[in-house]
Amino acid sequence: MKLVTRVRHSWLNQTAHTDWLRTQTLNLLDFYQDAKCQYGGFIDLDRFGLPLHQRPNTLNTARFTYCYSLAAIRGYAGSVELAEWGVKSLNNELYDHEHGGWLSSLPDESPNDRKKSYLHVFVLLAANCARQANIKGSDTLFETALTLFNRYFWSEEQQCVLESYAPDWSDLEVYRGANCNMHALELFMQLAVTTQDNVWLERSLAIVKRIIHEQAKNHQYNVVEHFDDNWQPLYDYNEKNILDDFRPYGVTPGHGFEWCHLLLNLEQGLKDAKLEVPRWLIEDAKQLFDTAWKYGWKDDPHTGIIYTYNWKGEPVVQERLHWVHAEAAVAAAALMKRLDNEKYEVYYRKIIGYIHHHLVDERHGSWFQDLDKKNNISNLVWDGKPDLYHAFLMTLKLPMFLDQVLLQQLKPTKIK
Secondary structure, three states: OOOOOOHHHOHHHOHHHHHHHHHHHHHHHHHHHHHEOOOOOEOOEOOOOOEOOOOOOHHHHHHHHHHHHHHHHHOOOOHHHHHHHHHHHHHOOOEOOOOOOEOOOOHHHOOOOOEEHHHHHHHHHHHHHHHHOOOOOHHHHHHHHHHHHHHHHEEOOOOEEOOEEOOOOOOOOOOEEHHHHHHHHHHHHHHHHHHOOOHHHHHHHHHHHHHHHHHHHHOOOOOOOEEOOOOOEOOOOOOOOOOOOOOOOOEOHHHHHHHHHHHHHHHHHHHHOOOOOOOHHHHHHHHHHHHHHHHHEEOOOOOEEOOEEOOOOOEEEOOEEHHHHHHHHHHHHHHHHHHOOHHHHHHHHHHHHHHHHHHEOOOOOOEOOEEOOOOOEOOOOOOOOOOOHHHHHHHHHHHHOOHHHHHHOOOOOOOO
16 A cells, blocks of 8 residues: 555645644744843854853854744744844844954954855845844845845856855955855745845856756766865865864765755746746756765664765765754655655655654753764764754744745735
8 A cells, every 4th residue: 555645645734743843843942042142142052952152153143033033924922032132133243343244253252264155145044034024123134234245255257156255355265165055045045035036046046057957967966065166076175074064075965955945946936937947957856855865864773864975875974963854854845745756755754753753852842953873962063952943944844835835925025
């Protein structure tokens, strides 16, 4: 007997499952209320929900602001105040008032830091969403972040996002990365909805063509993460620093899943804008998922998706990170909806089962964010529970049956 025959039989159409997802959403929002920092922004929490330190984290401040703004749009009580705190901090304490832009923490405490496109993408995501939630100060934050992003990070010549600069905006890094461009794709598709400007869809398609339809396709749909400034792959990049949490060596299956569902969003966004939709988008999305699953998911003796593997398909870092499973769940659900194919429901249930049994911390709250290859608590890659963004976005998207519904809620609806 087949497990399922059509999407209508999916867990995502079952009240018990969507109730579980909504419970996760509420628990995650509640856990991270304690991350407010007295110096501005939000701090990282340990696995018990206590501060890891007293230094605000600008990236997580942007991500928390984005998440609590989305929660405010959805009507979750208490979210407006936390989104306001984040916007205020990004406009003031965490902003580099001398040179403009943002560093990893308070500007005076980050003298050797760099201004990274990755961080600025999330500041702009936060500002864009906060505007739709009518959060005080969000218009100013949006205009500032958008101006800086267009001035320094988008390359019209290369049709991609550049990586980083010194604090004074000198010394452009020669490295080119897939990771920052992937999150820029996420941002651009939301800007396409809120600004009603198709330039963001054009930029999105340019990024996908280069990194997925050219590079990943030429590598059997293993996503190449690292490049030089001429977009030549750097296969050995960070071979001696395999635990890097943003630029790890080798192939990251979690990013394969993430690109997969972003491509499906782009396909729908192009359709909604009545623009030409390349037929290869859906094929590339399928291949990305299948490759990430083939090399990432492990059944014996312990289940879960590994962090990285090498160019021979051999595991490198076998930690099971929470964000990888969140992205895999969204990708499986997205393909299931798009293709009405039962195999993705099977994958989805496997992933959700893993999340429920291994990642959700029923005692202290939130999710464990780093497990070892035997699914024991670890801190090899991630320390504590600093991240709301990945788990929250998964639990928020899935009951609404995927990203495009969420994107539609970001259409301009200002309250006067």
